[in-house]
Amino acid sequence: MIKAFWIFVVGSIGVFIGMAVLYLAMKALVLVLSRFAGEENNNGA
Amino acid sequence: MEHNIISEIIYSCGIFNLSLGNIIMWIIGMTLIYLAIAKKFEPLLLLPIGFGIIIANLPLADLMKPGEGLVWRFYHYGIQWEVIPPLIFLGLGALTDFGPLLARPSLIFLGAGAQVGVYITFFCAKLMGFSLDEAAAIGIIGGADGPTTIYVTSKLAPHLLGSCAVAAYSYMALVPIIQPPVIKLFTTKAERQIVMKKSRRVSTRERIMFPILATLVVILLFPPSAPLMAMFMLGNLFRESGVVERLSGAAQNELMNIVTIFLGVSVGATMDAATFLRPQSLMIFFLGAFAFASSTATGVIVAKIMNLFLKDKINPMIGAAGVSAVPMSARVVHVMGQEENKKNYLLMHAMGPNIAGVIGTIIAASIFIGVLK
Numbered sequence: 001m002i003k004a005f006w007i008f009v010v011g012s013i014g015v016f017i018g019m020a021v022l023y024l025a026m027k028a029l030v031l032v033l034s035r036f037a038g039e040e041n042n043n044g045a
Numbered sequence: 046m047e048h049n050i051i052s053e054i055i056y057s058c059g060i061f062n063l064s065l066g067n068i069i070m071w072i073i074g075m076t077l078i079y080l081a082i083a084k085k086f087e088p089l090l091l092l093p094i095g096f097g098i099i100i101a102n103l104p105l106a107d108l109m110k111p112g113e114g115l116v117w118r119f120y121h122y123g124i125q126w127e128v129i130p131p132l133i134f135l136g137l138g139a140l141t142d143f144g145p146l147l148a149r150p151s152l153i154f155l156g157a158g159a160q161v162g163v164y165i166t167f168f169c170a171k172l173m174g175f176s177l178d179e180a181a182a183i184g185i186i187g188g189a190d191g192p193t194t195i196y197v198t199s200k201l202a203p204h205l206l207g208s209c210a211v212a213a214y215s216y217m218a219l220v221p222i223i224q225p226p227v228i229k230l231f232t233t234k235a236e237r238q239i240v241m242k243k244s245r246r247v248s249t250r251e252r253i254m255f256p257i258l259a260t261l262v263v264i265l266l267f268p269p270s271a272p273l274m275a276m277f278m279l280g281n282l283f284r285e286s287g288v289v290e291r292l293s294g295a296a297q298n299e300l301m302n303i304v305t306i307f308l309g310v311s312v313g314a315t316m317d318a319a320t321f322l323r324p325q326s327l328m329i330f331f332l333g334a335f336a337f338a339s340s341t342a343t344g345v346i347v348a349k350i351m352n353l354f355l356k357d358k359i360n361p362m363i364g365a366a367g368v369s370a371v372p373m374s375a376r377v378v379h380v381m382g383q384e385e386n387k388k389n390y391l392l393m394h395a396m397g398p399n400i401a402g403v404i405g406t407i408i409a410a411s412i413f414i415g416v417l418k
Contacts, residue, residue, distance in 0.1 A: 004171040004180065008164045011412045018266050018408045019157040019401070025262045026150040026255070033250050 062104035066318025073321075074098030074313065077211070086218035090191060090309050094211060097313020109314050120311035124206070129308045130196040131276040136301030137192070137403070138256070138280025139293045141371070145396040147251050148244035151351070152363070152394075156401025158347025159367030160409040162340030163187040167413075170332050175325075178202045181413040183329055186213045187336030188406030189220070189370035195312060196273060197410045201417055207316030208326045212333030220373045223337050225381060228365050231345040237385040239360040241394045252285040263408065269418070270411035277407070340368045344398065359394070366395040369402040 055061055077095030081088035100116065101109050108116040123129040146152060167184030175183060182198040182205050194213040198206045216223060229237075256278035264271045283293040348364030362381055366374045375395035382391035 001171065004168055004177060007177070007181075007413075007416055008168040011167070011409060011416075012161045012164045014412050015160040015405055015408050016154070016157045018263065019153050019405060021266060022259060022262050022404070023150050023153050025258050026147065026153070029251060029254055029258055030147075030150070033248060033254070036250075 057105065059104040059106060064104070064318065066322050067102040067104060069322060070102040070316065070318045071099050073316075074102070077313075080215075080218075084218075087214045089305055090214045090312075091211075091218075093306055093309025094207075094214070094313035097310040098207075098316045099313075100310075101314035101317050109317065116311055116314040119307045120314060123304070123307045124195065124199050124311055125203070127196065127199070127272055129304045129311075130192040130199075131272040132300060132304045133192040133308065134273050134277040135280040136296045136298075136304075137371075138277040138282075139284045139296040141277075141281055141284070141400055141403070142396070143252065143255050143281065143285075143400055144247045145244065145393050146398075146400050147247045147255060149394075149397055151355070152359075152397035153401040153404075154351060155344055155348055155364045155367040155398035156403075156405035157367075157408075158364055159340040159344035159398075159402050160188065160405045161343035161347075162336060162338075162368075163406070163409050165339045165343070166332055166336035169335065173328060173332070175328075176202075178417055179205055181417055182209050183332045184336060185209075185406065185410055185413065186216070186329075186333040187340040187368065188402070188409060189213070189217055189337060189340065189368040189374065190403060190406040191217065192308075193273065193369075193406045193410050195308070197413055200414055203315075204320055205325075205329065207312060207321055208329040209333070210312045211316070212330050215330075216333050216337045217370050217373065220337070220368075220370050221377050221380075223334065224341050224365050224368075224374060224377050227338050227341040228345055228362050228378070228381060231342055231349075232361050234385065236349070236361050237381065238389070239358050240386060240389050241360055241363075241391065242357050244393060249285070249287075253282070256281040256285065259404065263404065267408050267411035267415065269414040270407045273407045273410070274404075277403070337368065341365045341374075344368060344402075360389070360391055363391060363395040363398055366397075366399040367402045367405065369399065369406050371399050371403060372396065374402075375399040 074095040077091045080086040081092040108114040163184045166187045167180045170180035170183040178201040182202040185197045198209045260278040344364035344367030348361035362378045378395040379392040382389040
């Protein structure tokens with residue numbers, strides 16, 4: 001039962017940590033791509 | 046001599062070996078076929094599952110006899126070898142538009158929120174006397190993702206495969222009945238009326254880069270997720286790249302349809318009377334409904350917590366779409382939003398957590414497999 005409790009706690013937190021890392025990666029992706037897009041626009045201008 | 050031959054012929058007839066359990070299982074199989082045809086309850090799965098149940102309970106047919114039976118071969122090479130669920134994910138990836146999630150990445154946390162319900166159900170199942178492996182297979186039903194449920198159950202508790210798969214697909218069909226009362230219980234009228242801002246446009250580059258990025262991030266963190274995650278994202282890359290339309294089409298249509306047939310029949314065929322007709326199966330169905338309800342509740346609660354920190358408030362109902370059940374739960378949220386406020390279009394907003402829920406369920410499954418296998 002103790003193991004089940006720890007899986008419950010660690011699993012719930014683990015999913016959030018995984019999603020948080022993916023969130024940060026997505027934000028970084030958006031940032032990098034928007035920067036490139038910006039440079040392209042500037043070059044075009 | 047003649048007497049022996051006659052008795053051998055009689056005893057080799059299935060009808061003389063029929064048990065009450067077989068007949069009850071036929072009725073269950075026919076009920077699923079009825080629900081699939083008459084009520085349109087997940088017909089693509091429940092129809093072959095129902096038929097699989099009937100043929101698995103034909104005495105002496107030996108369709109599930111290890112090493113010999115036809116359906117056993119589908120089951121062994123398709124499910125036990127872990128081929129079919131990842132192929133289904135390839136098709137799902139090709140069908141999925143990650144645009145709503147990329148437009149507002151913070152919605153990813155709602156997909157994580159709904160997984161808390163998976164772990165609550167896991168703990169409750171353990172309290173009710175199931176083993177850790179069985180409890181994990183039951184808990185993952187709350188992720189509302191059929192292929193993931195089948196994948197986890199076949200790895201951790203294969204004897205529960207039929208019950209868990211039928212519970213998962215049946216309750217997915219019942220999302221419009223299970224979710225609204227839970228959503229209403231955890232939200233106020235004012236919250237349900239929140240109108241969300243229109244999402245930004247997502248570039249093609251973002252769409253193409255996302256599946257590669259998500260594959261790297263999720264599999265590096267949770268290696269047991271690799272079979273499902275890799276195929277899911279490969280399918281999505283087919284779709285978004287725009288250069289392999291034939292592969293994308295094949296993954297979405299022909300391949301997905303073929304593996305769905307084998308998946309449904311083999312899952313149904315695991316439900317023979319001896320393994321299914323137990324009080325345990327009823328408990329799994331009860332816990333499956335609880336799993337859906339608790340995942341819905343935790344998704345909504347996480348949305349409410351997020352609203353404490355967000356400048357542009359989100360409608361907490363979209364947290365309920367954090368259970369996968371794509372796109373059914375997003376549609377439920379949209380309809381509820383329209384009932385509260387005619388100007389509220391929540392469908393695309395709810396699709397974000399809905400898709401995030403698929404990734405969340407894969408991660409939750411990966412944690413179970415990593416810890417218990």
